[in-house]
Amino acid sequence: MNDHHISDDEHGELGEAEYAQFMELAAEEGFDIDLVEDAIEEAGHGPLPVLAVVGRPNVGKSTLVNRIIGRREAVVEDKPGVTRDRVTYEAEWAGRRFKLVDTGGWEQDVLGIDASVAAQAEYAIEAADAVVFVVDAVVGATDTDAAVVRLLRKAGKPVVLCANKVDGPSAEADAAMLWSLGLGEPHPVSALHGRGTGDMLDAVVDALPDAPAQTFGGAAPGGPRRIALIGRPNVGKSSLLNKVAREDRVVVNELAGTTRDPVDELIELGGVTWKFVDTAGIRKRVHLQQGADYFASLRTAAAVEKAEVAVILIDSSESVSVQDQRIITMAVEAGRAIVVAFNKWDTLDEERRYYLEREIETELAQISWAPRVNVSATTGRHMERLVPAIETALAGWETRVPTGRLNSFLGELVSAHPHPVRGGKQPRILFGTQAGTKPPRFVLFASGFIEHGYRRFVERRLREEFGFEGTPVKISVRVREKRGRKK
Missing domain, CATH: 3.40.50.300 (P-loop containing nucleotide triphosphate hydrolases)
Known part of the structure; x- marks a missing residue:
């Protein structure tokens, strides 16, 4: 009996027999079974759930987004109306991956502050599966905050209330005042210093659905x-x-x-x-x-x-x-x-x-x-x-290539067009599988690092062989760890 058995939906789009055959091949090639299962699960996950971060200007939304994604990518400036190109980022917490929509870039408009905050929040909430509502705990709840609360109630999406700018224990009482918004527990956070963000993200992970509401195919199969x-x-x-x-x-x-x-x-x-x-x-x-x-x-x-x-x-x-x-x-x-x-x-x-x-x-x-x-x-x-x-x-x-057919193709490709030798070594693609569709997602397992130029070549040949017209193709490569073959 295999100790590493995982549920069907974690096999990506591999059927039971196909999955068993594939894992056997991975074991023969000396790959760590857990690593292979993780790679298939990650590539087969489908669309990520979406988390929107909303709130009025100057409450620290962009600082919080940077804290969550772990890098200074969202633009943070003190002047209002700072624009940026990106509005979505990928993030991960406690092993859960999700997509983040940041509404921090549009801070004032001729419409007046209430209308502009409400408008941007509306779009973000529509796209989201769960919402982090950021309020300045020191200032307390304002009329603009109350307008956003009404929007959130109407939308009926799960909400995590973030009481920001709680930089020390003395400000915790300010956060407690936000119970009055009626959105449940306020999570005291200092986005700037990182205080309390872990507990808040635990609540976010609990609020996110396992699969996004827009899971493709829709709730009703055959819908438009x-x-x-x-x-x-x-x-x-x-x-x-x-x-x-x-x-x-x-x-x-x-x-x-x-x-x-x-x-x-x-x-x-x-x-x-x-x-x-x-x-x-x-x-x-x-x-x-x-x-x-x-x-x-x-x-x-x-x-x-x-x-x-x-x-x-x-x-x-x-x-x-x-x-x-x-x-x-x-x-x-x-x-x-x-x-x-x-x-x-x-x-x-x-x-x-x-x-x-x-x-x-x-x-x-x-x-x-x-x-x-x-x-x-x-x-x-x-x-x-x-x-x-x-x-x-x-x-x-929606095209999927069966694993057997994919590996025949990869075998012929690698024989005819091997990877260039680098530093006296020649990395090889050993085998692979298509773990997901919408868009097609492949995981290739290799003996060493596969250069980006060669990955692009593999993608080009995959398209020539199997079509994939009109779709991005995602390819991830996992390298075998140096520790000899398993007996």
């Missing part, structure tokens, strides 16, 4: 597949949605960023119902709109979290921008299926088409595997190509 239309402002996202919905569902204006709320539309295309999530897009960096720029990133991140496939709309009449690339990176890092739609195609002359093709080769090389459609959201040209592209991307995203 979810599509996020993303792209920078004024590329035509609302016009595209109107065209596929065949009516003016969304208010469209020439001014960039006029879509006010995230609108989910159920639309029938090709005899199938799809759920489109429309976003305001990521605003250009205009100093007058520092807050809005960050806010749009938050909205796009929330839309991508809710979706299975991201349709990235790019204005083909303009050069591919840094913003376009940032949006693409967001979708790739989130592990979503991807379709690239080039809008305003009907307006291009021959010269622009030539230069656009060159730009695509150089600027969009990281997603050369994504299906591409050239469309016009205003005339409706080539719109019928959108659904087949989305279906192709989803099929690639």
Whole structure:
């Protein structure tokens, strides 16, 4: 009897027989069984639960985010309205991995502080499975805090109350006053010094569900597949949605960023119902709109979290921008299926088409595997190509290669194209398995460190052999520890 037996869902997507065979192979090659099981479990976990950190300005949200992720990545500055590109980070506590949404980057707006805090909290809460609500224990609960509490109650998500700026025992009484918010126990914390963060994170781990609410396939199998239309402002996202919905569902204006709320539309295309999530897009960096720029990133991140496939709309009449690339990176890092739609195609002359093709080769090389459609959201040209592209991307995203077939492929690949010799040694990929899908996640086990160039080569050959069109492919490598073969 194997002492290391773990439950079915921890085998990733390997069936029982496939798993048993694989573990036998791992033992023969001298790998530590616990290490192999951990690698399969980690790669097979699927989407991570999402934790949102919300609260009014200057309560220490970004400092807390830095404390949780263990590095100074979220920008912390004393001036309000500091923007940053990233809004989501991966974190881990007590062996539980989760995704963190930081709402600290958008601190003031012409709407007035209450409305802006409420708006950013709303998007973050919508994308989240649990929420950390940060309150300044020294100042106490304000009217703005009370407005956020009302939002949290309405959303019905689990909440952990963080009473921040409790730098010593004397301030604990301030934290106790926050019981009055009616959100349960206030956790006294000093995000700056790290005091009390461990206990608070224990409560967070308890509050997080084992699987995120948006687990793909949805609660009802066969429910509508979810599509996020993303792209920078004024590329035509609302016009595209109107065209596929065949009516003016969304208010469209020439001014960039006029879509006010995230609108989910159920639309029938090709005899199938799809759920489109429309976003305001990521605003250009205009100093007058520092807050809005960050806010749009938050909205796009929330839309991508809710979706299975991201349709990235790019204005083909303009050069591919840094913003376009940032949006693409967001979708790739989130592990979503991807379709690239080039809008305003009907307006291009021959010269622009030539230069656009060159730009695509150089600027969009990281997603050369994504299906591409050239469309016009205003005339409706080539719109019928959108659904087949989305279906192709989803099929690639859900593709799984059986372990036996994968190892035959790896064996042939390593024989024909061995890893370069480094320092007198030649590392080899010994075997591997695909532990998960949505997106495809592989774990390869090797005799030594596998260079990134060779990993990219393996990914390229995997795509040539098995398809994976329209999906990121995640490959992790585990190296055998030097301690001889097990008898």
